[in-house]
Amino acid sequence: MKTYLLPASHAPSENELTDADKKFLSEHFQPASYELVVDDKGIDWNKIDSIEVVTAPRAAGPAGWFVKNMLYNGQDRYHVAVYSGRYELVLPNLSYAAVKYVIRMIAYFARQRIPYSGPDGLTATAEG
Numbered sequence: 669m670k671t672y673l674l675p676a677s678h679a680p681s682e683n684e685l686t687d688a689d690k691k692f693l694s695e696h697f698q699p700a701s702y703e704l705v706v707d708d709k710g711i712d713w714n715k716i717d718s719i720e721v722v723t724a725p726r727a728a729g730p731a732g733w734f735v736k737n738m739l740y741n742g743q744d745r746y747h748v749a750v751y752s753g754r755y756e757l758v759l760p761n762l763s764y765a766a767v768k769y770v771i772r773m774i775a776y777f778a779r780q781r782i783p784y785s786g787p788d789g790l791t792a793t794a795e796g
Contacts, residue, residue: 672781673719673774674792680772689766697759697770699777704750706757711750713779720749721771721786724761746787750774 682690696707703710724745746767750757759770771790774782784793 669795671784671793672796673771673778673784674781674794675778676772676775676791679776680769682769684765685769686763686765689763689769692762693766693769697773699773701777704757704774704777706750706759709755709757711752711755711757713777715752716774716778716782717751717753718783718785719771719774720751720784721767721790722747722749 685693698705703712704716724747745761745763748759748762748767748770759766762770767787768790771784771786775791781794781796
């Protein structure tokens, strides 16, 4: 069985986002009524095949420890990928709050159920 994002009736709030999250998203993530744009590349909403959220990998050893604990305060980071045919749009190294915002914004603009894989609880989903 697949998991699908369910369309949302209202846009998410930016209240949980840090200033750094807001800045990054404003520079790299522009949802609009007709398409999703990431880094100046767009996909029409009804051409999105699937959404995937994964925990960002970290290098083993001192460098990986330093990045996670000193740069990201010990918190995991996530990548969000949006797939359409052979194309993908990726938002890398997002905080959990930023991922939650992005997924909820996609659910708000989506016109249909979109196949989803990733952590539970980011937005409403359904099995099908």
